[in-house]
Amino acid sequence: MSCRLYLVTPPRIADLARFAADFEAALDAGDVACAQLRLKDRDGTPAPDEEILRAAAALLPLARARETAFLVNDRPDLAKKAGADGVHVGQQDAACRDARALLGPDAIIGVTCHDSKHLAMIAGEEGADYVAFGAFFPTDTKEAPTRADPALIEWWAYATTLPCVAIGGITPENCGVLARAGADYLAVCGAVWNDPDGPAAAVRRFEAAIRAAQEAPPAGISG
Numbered sequence: 001m002s003c004r005l006y007l008v009t010p011p012r013i014a015d016l017a018r019f020a021a022d023f024e025a026a027l028d029a030g031d032v033a034c035a036q037l038r039l040k041d042r043d044g045t046p047a048p049d050e051e052i053l054r055a056a057a058a059l060l061p062l063a064r065a066r067e068t069a070f071l072v073n074d075r076p077d078l079a080k081k082a083g084a085d086g087v088h089v090g091q092q093d094a095a096c097r098d099a100r101a102l103l104g105p106d107a108i109i110g111v112t113c114h115d116s117k118h119l120a121m122i123a124g125e126e127g128a129d130y131v132a133f134g135a136f137f138p139t140d141t142k143e144a145p146t147r148a149d150p151a152l153i154e155w156w157a158y159a160t161t162l163p164c165v166a167i168g169g170i171t172p173e174n175c176g177v178l179a180r181a182g183a184d185y186l187a188v189c190g191a192v193w194n195d196p197d198g199p200a201a202a203v204r205r206f207e208a209a210i211r212a213a214q215e216a217p218p219a220g221i222s223g
């Protein structure tokens with residue numbers, strides 16, 4: 001059982017050079033499996049394509065140098081243009097099959113499945129590399145349409161072999177239940193970029209919390 005971090009960028013990046021330094025610090029602070037470029041306001045308004053491509057050009061090499069996969073949110077076409085490792089698509093975005101057709105067999109494609117086993121099964125059948133469930137906790141980053149229960153992760157991890165990502169309001173304080181439930185990845189945004197001690201400190205706290213959760217004896221066993 002191992003649970004790894006998946007960083008989602010802040011909704012907007014005002015100063016790319018400054019953010020690149022924060023991004024590097026976060027990646028260097030621990031085991032970050034994946035980074036997703038997601039430039040999108042809480043209400044869903046996306047940044048212009050040029051801004052996304054400019055950010056990808058600055059951040060992708062930093063991720064590559066650390067063997068962190070770099071995905072673009074929503075847009076297989078921009079993922080291809082940017083030379084990213086893949087794309088994350090939601091239920092209102094491009095279909096997984098179309099993203100696969102555009103990006104090829106080696107691309108990483110993740111699909112939002114909200115709180116639905118059914119959507120996750122379909123994503124698996126369509127060739128997704130991971131499914132994402134959420135939101136698990138209240139979040140300011142997105143007007144998330146569904147709340148998911150950690151029991152869904154537990155069921156998914158027991159019943160299938162397809163990796164799953166948990167997302168939504170995850171912090172070092174509340175992530176233990178998701179790591180214990182069997183989430184393969186914890187996708188985190190606000191708790192890293194808004195940490196008053198900086199993103200590197202946040203990543204270190206997440207790592208410690210994940211380790212502690214995974215080392216804890218299963219519920220019901222004491223002594």
Ligand SMILES: Cc1ncc(COP(=O)(O)OP(=O)(O)O)c(N)n1
Nearest residue numbers: 073088089090091112132165167187
């Ligand atoms: C890892 C991960 N999980 C879920 C989402 C949400 O995708 P979506 O439902 O398409 O919403 P937007 O992020 O596009 O607003 C995600 N981006 N990443």
Ligand SMILES: Cc1ncsc1CCOP(=O)(O)O
Nearest residue numbers: 135139141168169188189190
């Ligand atoms: C993109 C997304 N999809 C569901 S919740 C969410 C926001 C994740 O950000 P945070 O970790 O700040 O809650």
Ligand SMILES: [Mg+2]
Nearest residue numbers: 074089090093
């Ligand atoms: Mg989307």
